[in-house]
Amino acid sequence: QNGYGDNSFKSCCHRQFGVSDGNLIWEKFNETFSLLPLCATIDDKIFCVHGGIPRVFGDTDRRLELLRDPRCPRFYSIEFDPNDPPELEMYKRLSFELLWNDPADDERECDASGFGPNSKRGGNIFSFGLKAIQDFLAHYNLQYIIRAHEMKQEGLRLCKNAQVITVFTSSQYCGGNNSAAAIYVGDGKLRFITHLPGARSALSSPIVGAKPGGPIGELS
Secondary structure (H helix, E strand, C coil): CCCCHHHCHHHHHHHHHCHHHHHHHHHHHHHHHCCCCCEEEECCCEEEECCCCCCCCCCCCCHHHHHHCCCCCCCCCCCCCCCCCHHHHHHHHHHHHHHHCEECCCHHHCCCCCEEECCCCCCCCEEECHHHHHHHHHHCCCCEEEECCCCCCCCEEEECCCCEEEECCCCCHHHCCCCEEEEEEECCEEEEEEECCCCCCCEEEECCCEECCEECCECC
C-alpha cells in the first residue's frame, strides 16, 4: 500500500470485501503468486516476463540456469533484508529485476554491459539497453522479449529494434483512456489484439516490421 495508497490491490480488496475478508483474500493472492514462475519461454524463442531482463550476477551468465536450480527458493516476499545470506540476496535481486526492470529510454545512460539506472523506479531497479538485450537473446538463442509493467496508450509497443514488446492488459488504467492488448502466438506467428472498451471492435493484426532474417511477425 505504501506506494499506491487507495489504488493498491490491498485497498481494492478492503473496499470490495471489507477489511477482515479483504486481508484474507489479499494474503491468499500473495500465497498463490509465490508459487507462480517468474518468467517463461514460448517455443524456445520468446522470453516472457513481467518487467525485463536482469543483470548478470557473477563472472558467468547463468541467469536462467539459476532460476532452474532446485536451490532457487520460493519467495513470499522479495524485499531485501540486511540479514539475508549472500546466496539468498542474489536470488532476491535476480527475481526483483525480472519483475521491475524496464527498457532504457536513453541508451546513453547504459554502461558497457547495456544496463543503466532507472530514474522512473528508483534504487535496486535498472534499465536495459540494446546491448543487454542482444547479449541476452544471443546467449539463450531467443528472438523476442515480451513483457508488461508499463502502461502504453495503444496497449502495446515495440522497441529496441522490435525485439522487446511491451503489452499492457488493463484498459482505462487508473481512470485513463488507454487500450488493453494481448498477443496471440500460434502457427509460428505473433499477432496483436488491442481493444478499448466502448470501441466497436478489437483490432487483430500480425506484428509488422522487419528484423534480420525475416518479417517480425514470424518465428524462425
